[in-house]
Amino acid sequence: MRRIEPAYPDLFAVTHVLRPGYLPGKRVALDPIKLGVVWEDAPVRILPAEGSVPREPVRAMVFARVAAERREVFHRLLERGSYALVVLDDPEVTPGDLGLDAFDDDPRVTILVPILPYPLSEGLQLPESWSNHVWGAVLGLFPFPGAAAEVERRIEQLKSAGARFAVTAPLLLTPKDRHRILDGCEGTGVEEELENALFHADVSRGLHGLERTAGVTLHNVGMDPFVPCMVPAGADPNAVRTAAVLRLWARRLDQSHEESSWGWRLRRAASALDRLPNDPATLAMEDNLRIIPGFDPWVESFTRAVWYGGEPLDSAWHRWSGIDGKPKKPQRRKGDG
Numbered sequence: 232m233r234r235i236e237p238a239y240p241d242l243f244a245v246t247h248v249l250r251p252g253y254l255p256g257k258r259v260a261l262d263p264i265k266l267g268v269v270w271e272d273a274p275v276r277i278l279p280a281e282g283s284v285p286r287e288p289v290r291a292m293v294f295a296r297v298a299a300e301r302r303e304v305f306h307r308l309l310e311r312g313s314y315a316l317v318v319l320d321d322p323e324v325t326p327g328d329l330g331l332d333a334f335d336d337d338p339r340v341t342i343l344v345p346i347l348p349y350p351l352s353e354g355l356q357l358p359e360s361w362s363n364h365v366w367g368a369v370l371g372l373f374p375f376p377g378a379a380a381e382v383e384r385r386i387e388q389l390k391s392a393g394a395r396f397a398v399t400a401p402l403l404l405t406p407k408d409r410h411r412i413l414d415g416c417e418g419t420g421v422e423e424e425l426e427n428a429l430f431h432a433d434v435s436r437g438l439h440g441l442e443r444t445a446g447v448t449l450h451n452v453g454m455d456p457f458v459p460c461m462v463p464a465g466a467d468p469n470a471v472r473t474a475a476v477l478r479l480w481a482r483r484l485d486q487s488h489e490e491s492s493w494g495w496r497l498r499r500a501a502s503a504l505d506r507l508p509n510d511p512a513t514l515a516m517e518d519n520l521r522i523i524p525g526f527d528p529w530v531e532s533f534t535r536a537v538w539y540g541g542e543p544l545d546s547a548w549h550r551w552s553g554i555d556g557k558p559k560k561p562q563r564r565k566g567d568g
Contacts, residue, residue, distance in 0.1 A: 232284050232291065232308070238266045239400045241482040241498070244461065244475065244505065245316055247291040249305060251276040253320060254296050259352070261345035263318055263369045264292060266403050268351065270411070288312035288463035295324040302330045312464025314339040319366075322356040326364065341460055342366035344394075348373055348402065349381055350416050350425070357392045365460055367396035370445065373404065374437025376424040379444045386448045396455035399445035401438040404429075439486055446483075447552050467510050474504035476537050477530075480544075483551045497533065500525035512538060 233250055237243040243263065253262045255273040262269050278297070282304040291308060293315045298305040309315060317329070317340055331338050342361045346352065346368050358366055368389055370382065382399070389397055404412075409429040416425055428437075449456045457475040462468045478501045481494035488494075503524040504511060511534070514520050520531045529543070536544035548558040 232304075235264055235292070237264050237292075238403060239482075241478040242398050242400055242457065243292070243316070244458075244478065244501075245290045245292045247285060247289050247313075249291060249293040249297050249301065249308065249315075250279050250281075251297065253294055253318075256296070256320060259347065260320060261347045261369065261371050261402075263343060263345055266369075266371055266400050268347070268402070268404065268408050282307075284308045284311060285313065286311065288314070288465060290314050290316070290461045290463060292316050292318060294318045294320050295329065296321050299324055299328045306330060306333070309334070309338050309340070312339070314341075314461045314463045316341050316343050316458065316461060318343050318345060319358050319361070320345065322358060325360040339461075339463065340364060341458060343398075343458075344368040346370045346385065348375055348378060350375065350412065350419075350421075355385060355388055355392075357389075362393055365395055367394045367398070367455070367458065369398045369400070371402035372399055372438060372441040372445065373402045373428075374432060374434060374441060375428050376421060378437075378441055382441060382445050383448045386445065386454065387452060390452045390454055394454065396457060396459055397445070397449055398456065398458060399442060399449075401442070442486070443552055447554065450552075450558060465508055466505070467507055469510045469512055470504045470507040473511060473534060473537060474501035477501040477504070477534065480533070480537075480547065484547060487547070487550045493529065496525065496527065496530050500530045500534070 232247045234246060235248045237245060248264065252264065253269050254276055255269055255271060258271055260269045278300055284304060284307050288311060291313055293305060295317055298317065319342055326332060331340065342358055342364050344358055344366065346355065348371060370385065386397055413426055413429055416422055446456055457479045459472055459475060462471045477497040481497040484494040485492045507523060511520060511523065515535060520526045533543055536542060544558060549555060
């Protein structure tokens with residue numbers, strides 16, 4: 232295991248990865264840690280002999296192909312109370328391949344399907360063998376021609392297939408990636424539009440628009456726009472879920488307010504919730520939320536609005552999404568713990 236810091240820590244609250252991380256495969260893929268492209272001819276990675284895991288429960292990202300090859304280490308990680316976000320980097324990997332049938336209780340595992348946009352990927356490969364597990368997807372975003380319609384379509388497909396959540400974030404492309412994408416589309420008739428999107432358009436503005444499109448679509452179909460249920464041993468499910476919502480809104484406030492954002496206050500409170508062994512809603516009923524570090528009056532009101540609706544969340548949703556109406560409350564669901 233090694234410690235990591237994801238490119239988007241507001242969206243992936245993981246601290247470790249089962250080494251070596253991603254393994255290059257037969258096709259181009261998405262690395263959720265860096266939100267970057269892994270080309271099929273990327274350098275080969277060697278499975279390490281070292282097999283230590285943290286003594287205390289952590290939230291870890293585990294690539295399915297690595298877990299299948301290192302089952303003993305993977306099982307030891309789960310047995311010590313850690314929660315694993317398993318990246319399904321090979322759709323043919325099954326729960327049996329990871330030995331999950333050996334656990335008497337439900338293992339602390341959530342499945343993440345990485346999805347690249349067209350023209351890097353031409354379709355969805357759904358995790359049919361994982362239908363009995365909590366699963367969702369991460370969609371790498373880039374303002375390619377037709378990207379908004381594609382995002383809406385894929386979210387609707389994921390919902391129909393049983394996905395519980397979808398995380399969406401800008402795809403981080405290097406200059407080499409951009410040239411390679413353009414070269415790969417030679418002769419398709421979209422070269423001019425693609426070149427403009429890759430090299431000349433206002434990418435930042437396009438990405439913000441795509442994130443909003445994705446967020447509104449997820450809101451409309453009733454899917455969580457965050458990973459809802461990474462609860463290690465000793466943590467409270469509602470505290471972890473609430474922390475995930477606050478981190479998401481920290482990111483959204485930064486996008487809406489820029490320099491004047493209060494997103495940092497939500498991040499501070501979310502970090503405290505991650506370490507809370509009790510249900511914060513119980514503290515709220517006792518009017519004791521303020522004892523949690525970072526819960527000043529504004530954060531407390533925002534958190535109550537996350538649970539029950541109302542201000543200041545309604546105004547934040549309107550400003551971020553650009554539409555009227557109230558955001559749906561992220562309900563607690565069976566299986567989140």
